[in-house]
Amino acid sequence: LAKTTQPISMDSYEGQEVNITCSHNNIATNDYITWYQQFPSQGPRFIIQGYKTKVTNEVASLFIPADRKSSTLSLPRVSLSDTAVYYCLGGGNKLTFGGGTRVLVKP
Amino acid sequence: NAGVTQTPKFQVLKTGQSMTLQCAQDMNHNSMYWYRQDPGMGLRLIYYSASEGTTDKGEVPNGYNVSRLNKREFSLRLESAAPSQTSVYFCASSEANNQPQHFGDGTRLSIL
Numbered sequence: 447l448a449k450t451t452q453p454i455s456m457d458s459y460e461g462q463e464v465n466i467t468c469s470h471n472n473i474a475t476n477d478y479i480t481w482y483q484q485f486p487s488q489g490p491r492f493i494i495q496g497y498k499t500k501v502t503n504e505v506a507s508l509f510i511p512a513d514r515k516s517s518t519l520s521l522p523r524v525s526l527s528d529t530a531v532y533y534c535l536g537g538g539n540k541l542t543f544g545g546g547t548r549v550l551v552k553p
Numbered sequence: 554n555a556g557v558t559q560t561p562k563f564q565v566l567k568t569g570q571s572m573t574l575q576c577a578q579d580m581n582h583n584s585m586y587w588y589r590q591d592p593g594m595g596l597r598l599i600y601y602s603a604s605e606g607t608t609d610k611g612e613v614p615n616g617y618n619v620s621r622l623n624k625r626e627f628s629l630r631l632e633s634a635a636p637s638q639t640s641v642y643f644c645a646s647s648e649a650n651n652q653p654q655h656f657g658d659g660t661r662l663s664i665l
Contacts, residue, residue: 478651489557489643489656490596533595541586541654542612543596 450534455548464521466547468534470514479510479517480535484546490533494519524551555579559644559657566634566664574629574660576644584647585627586654587611587619589640596643602627603650634664 452468470479478497482490494501496508496517507520521528531546560575578585583604588596588611598611602621616638618630627646631638641661645654 476651480653482654487659489645489659490654492653492655495653541598541601543588543598545595 449542450536450544452532452534452544452547454545455550457550457552458524459552460525461523464524464528464549464551465518466521466532466534466549467516467518469516470534470536473514473536477536479508479514481506481508481517481519482533482535482543484531484533490543493532521549524549526551526553557644557646557655557657559642559660561660562658563661564663566631566662568635568664570634570664572631572634572662574631574642574644574662575626576628576657577626578644578646578655579625580646580648580655581624582646582648582655583624584650584652585621586645586647587617587627587629588643588645589613589638590643590659591640599629599642636664638662639664 449471450468458464480495481493483493484490494506494508496510498510501508509518529551531548533543533546557578586601587599590596597613599617600619602608605624608619620628641659643659645656647654
């Protein structure tokens with residue numbers, strides 16, 4: 447199974463940039479790296495996916511180094527509504543979400 | 554476009570009872586998944602179906618069975634419910650493995 451490790455929690459303030467790094471042990475050559483966001487009492491929601499280098503969409507950026515053993519999700523200028531749990535996945539058939547990172551955005 | 558629909562949203566069972574959780578997607582996705590999420594924890598994969606007609610075990614399959622009824626529907630069955638199966642169950646679908654998953658709103662299941 448592809449295993450991921452990420453910080454349990456982090457706090458930030460409105461308007462700041464939040465960076466969450468995940469380590470991807472044993473990621474397979476054909477695996478993508480995917481990040482999800484989950485609010486209480488809801489299912490996870492897809493944020494961004496990448497294979498290598500940098501990917502950017504309207505809500506986040508994803509940085510993946512050449513060795514692909516880690517990834518960093520960057521949330522620019524967070525707001526209170528970005529308070530959530532963020533999960534990184536190493537991909538593959540048998541997906542392991544792990545415990546996620548609880549991000550608390552303070553006013 | 555409803556996405557992924559799970560029924561029921563809430564259910565209370567007694568130990569030993571059986572139940573089937575239903576999941577349907579309208580996105581023509583090939584792959585479907587069942588997860589459970591215990592309070593304060595991440596999601597754990599129970600079973601998945603890479604394509605219609607195939608199913609495979611995930612991380613925590615014991616006590617569960619699944620049926621990929623057709624491309625749209627993927628059901629999860631508890632044959633003899635146990636209190637340890639109290640959890641929130643999420644169904645998800647994706648175009649294929651390695652593609653982003655779309656999740657339903659979950660079924661909150663309590664077993665007394």
